[in-house]
Amino acid sequence: MATLNTPPRPVTEITDRQEIANRPSANLEHVSLIGLSDAELASELTNLGVSQHQLRMRIAQLKRWIYVHGATTADPMTDVSKDLRNLLDNHTTLARPPIVSEQVSRDGTRKWLLRLAGDGTSNRAPEVETVYIPETDRGTLCISSQVGCTLSCTFCHTGTQRLVRNLTSGEIIGQILLARDKLGDWPGAERPTDGLIPDGERAITNIVLMGMGEPLYNFDSVKQAMLIAADGDGQSVSKRRITLSTSGIVPQIPRWGDEAGTMLAISLHAVRDVLRDELVPINRKWPIAALLEACRNYPGLSNAKRITFEYVMLKGINDSLAEAKELVRLLAGIPAKINLIPFNPWPGSPYECSDWEQIERFAEVVNKAGYASPVRTPRGRDIMAACGQLKSASTRLRASERRAGDAEAPA
Ligand code: SAH
Ligand code: SF4
Numbered sequence: 001m002a003t004l005n006t007p008p009r010p011v012t013e014i015t016d017r018q019e020i021a022n023r024p025s026a027n028l029e030h031v032s033l034i035g036l037s038d039a040e041l042a043s044e045l046t047n048l049g050v051s052q053h054q055l056r057m058r059i060a061q062l063k064r065w066i067y068v069h070g071a072t073t074a075d076p077m078t079d080v081s082k083d084l085r086n087l088l089d090n091h092t093t094l095a096r097p098p099i100v101s102e103q104v105s106r107d108g109t110r111k112w113l114l115r116l117a118g119d120g121t122s123n124r125a126p127e128v129e130t131v132y133i134p135e136t137d138r139g140t141l142c143i144s145s146q147v148g149c150t151l152s153c154t155f156c157h158t159g160t161q162r163l164v165r166n167l168t169s170g171e172i173i174g175q176i177l178l179a180r181d182k183l184g185d186w187p188g189a190e191r192p193t194d195g196l197i198p199d200g201e202r203a204i205t206n207i208v209l210m211g212m213g214e215p216l217y218n219f220d221s222v223k224q225a226m227l228i229a230a231d232g233d234g235q236s237v238s239k240r241r242i243t244l245s246t247s248g249i250v251p252q253i254p255r256w257g258d259e260a261g262t263m264l265a266i267s268l269h270a271v272r273d274v275l276r277d278e279l280v281p282i283n284r285k286w287p288i289a290a291l292l293e294a295c296r297n298y299p300g301l302s303n304a305k306r307i308t309f310e311y312v313m314l315k316g317i318n319d320s321l322a323e324a325k326e327l328v329r330l331l332a333g334i335p336a337k338i339n340l341i342p343f344n345p346w347p348g349s350p351y352e353c354s355d356w357e358q359i360e361r362f363a364e365v366v367n368k369a370g371y372a373s374p375v376r377t378p379r380g381r382d383i384m385a386a387c388g389q390l391k392s393a394s395t396r397l398r399a400s401e402r403r404a405g406d407a408e409a410p411a
Pocket of ligand 1: 157215266
């Protein structure tokens with residue numbers, strides 16, 4: 001809890017919008033090869049004239065250069081013919097999303113604000129945030145799946161920003177590649193010297209879909225990206241080290257388990273429907289009982305593969321000991337971990353974080369029921385990088401555009 005009451009020290013910030021505008025990544029004529037499925041890579045390579053019998057070999061080579069070595073151009077791809085390398089450089093790109101700003105917290109947490117391509121309907125490009133949280137034995141990358149969110153959980157900063165658009169698979173994987181670039185997390189690359197990076201071979205050992213957006217409302221792109229993240233020819237991050245957090249899009253939960261099979265976290269936050277309806281309004285559609293039923297049936301669930309239940313501690317709202325007891329009663333029989341998240345305030349937020357003594361008392365009830373170390377230490381609060389503080393300044397949509405965005409979400 002060291003970050004709770006200590007004033008933030010100055011942060012590093014790099015902002016050069018003109019430089020970003022001049023980068024080659026702004027060239028939309030180049031097709032990005034990041035985040036493509038094998039079939040999509042095959043189609044791009046065929047367009048460049050690669051013959052059918054060479055496709056498999058070329059796809060394997062490309063994936064190795066992109067995801068194992070972190071290539072940003074075709075230049076280092078020494079086992080690819082010079083002609084094909086020229087074609088790749090002239091017609092495709094491996095550019096990362098441009099960084100609008102980078103901040104490093106006093107606790108070593110890093111936050112990048114990234115610029116994405118606009119759809120031409122607005123003169124401001126959409127932006128998303130990616131956060132890196134280092135610990136001594138692991139490094140967790142928290143990635144975004146949407147610009148904004150269609151849901152409006154009352155305690156969440158992202159929830160105050162309307163959905164602008166879903167991220168593509170390339171933009172989701174691009175966040176990982178960019179973080180690995182910045183952390184020197186490629187073979188032979190140099191690690192940054194400012195801030196903590198865990199010991200061990202990899203700076204990023206875990207991925208959590210806990211940034212901006214509701215990942216199950218962008219199912220296909222998030223799935224394609226996470227399959228590449230887990231693939232041995234991709235980022236090779238084990239599915240046990242990838243966690244998708246959802247506010248409770250019940251029909252998509254079994255599908256995610258079957259088709260992607262990562263770890264799951266549920267933003268529960270309340271033990272009664274009346275309160276959850278208010279805090280997490282999607283509860284009006286899929287109430288607590290339906291959500292827990294989907295959890296009980298989550299494919300592959302076992303004591304070794306538990307669901308994490310997230311519970312944000314809101315002073316006087318959901319933090320009574322009666323609620324703590326009800327929480328453990330509700331979760332009985334589900335292989336579960338409980339994560340109590342001290343509420344992270346943001347400008348204008350309508351709640352306060354529970355008192356630390358109350359969090360401890362609540363945690364004790366949870367502990368006694370057999371759940372270990374349930375309180376999550378807030379990280380990166382001084383740079384607004386903690387859970388629920390992410391919000392980019394992307395343009396708000398007009399009402400008509402917003403309705404179109406809402407319609408994309410499987411209802
Ligand atoms: N949309 C998904 C994932 C992104 S939010 C979801 O809701 O699960 C990631 C986690 O941060 C969720 O558990 C969310 O409820 C929590 N969160 C949101 N705002 C918060 C805040 N201000 N303080 C603490 N946690 C917050
Ligand atoms: Fe969206 Fe999750 Fe925030 Fe709710 S908590 S508004 S689902 S990002």
